[in-house]
Amino acid sequence: MLQIHGLSKTFHSGWLNKQSFQAVRDVSFEIAASETLGLVGESGCGKSTLSRLILKLLPADPGGRIVVDGTDITAYSMKQMRPLRRRMQILFQHPDSALNPRQTILRSLLEPIALHRLMGREEAEAKVLELLELVGLHRDLLTRFPHQISGGQVQRVVIARALTLEPRLLILDEPTSMLDVSVQAQVMELLQSVQRQFDIAYLFISHDLELVSHACSRIAVMHQGCIVEHGSSEAVMEQPQHPYTQQLTNAFRALDPLSGR
């Protein structure tokens, strides 16, 4: 459902923008409907920048292509993107900034439905209640503000909000990195059951190779802006080809007391 070809992003800075830095370099991959592709790489390698390019929240360098369901959207205007925005949602890396601090949880959940004029208020409220139950939250939370709920609950609210728009692709930008390990496992489980139930494709971004290898069928490894390796989770974990991936898997094996057997 998503194909990207040769996407790059150069940031310019300094006096007269003379300094330039290429954060994403010639990245290509595809994601099938209902599939999960893992994108792993160290901090600063360009993962979040790439996700913004895919959603056209940031303009890519000329030359790349983004194709959704066979339609080339590279040159789409903001207006043309609008119906697609609904189908391609992102869960941002920092849950703290994901919700408007001055809005109740209910308003935050109703807002995207109203924005896309999907249904009337009553129907929308019923849908919100249904999704709230699905993500395992009590309706008492609806009248609260973001600072009055926990980080794990914020992440569940954000997942419910993305689901209000019935997306086909969800970009998960380190969705659990700010959560403690036990909550992390619960959110991962929730994401997996949501995917099964609604047939959503995931681009799962993380710096944690172990987490990604469990959650994804295919992995792309990113290093300094480039995809250096791409393959099935088993292949990447068992026979890493690129020195950077070998480094990652070695670090992972060193932590596994059974790996020497």
Ligand SMILES: Nc1ncnc2c1ncn2[C@@H]1O[C@H](COP(=O)(O)OP(=O)(O)OP(=O)(O)O)[C@@H](O)[C@H]1O
């Ligand atoms: N708007 C910007 N202007 C200039 N440089 C930027 C901008 N946004 C990101 N960068 C740089 O691009 C590089 C990639 O950043 P990005 O946020 O994509 O990394 P990341 O892989 O998501 O890292 P992390 O795992 O820490 O979230 C970094 O060196 C960052 O400093």
Ligand SMILES: [Mg+2]
């Ligand atoms: Mg990031």
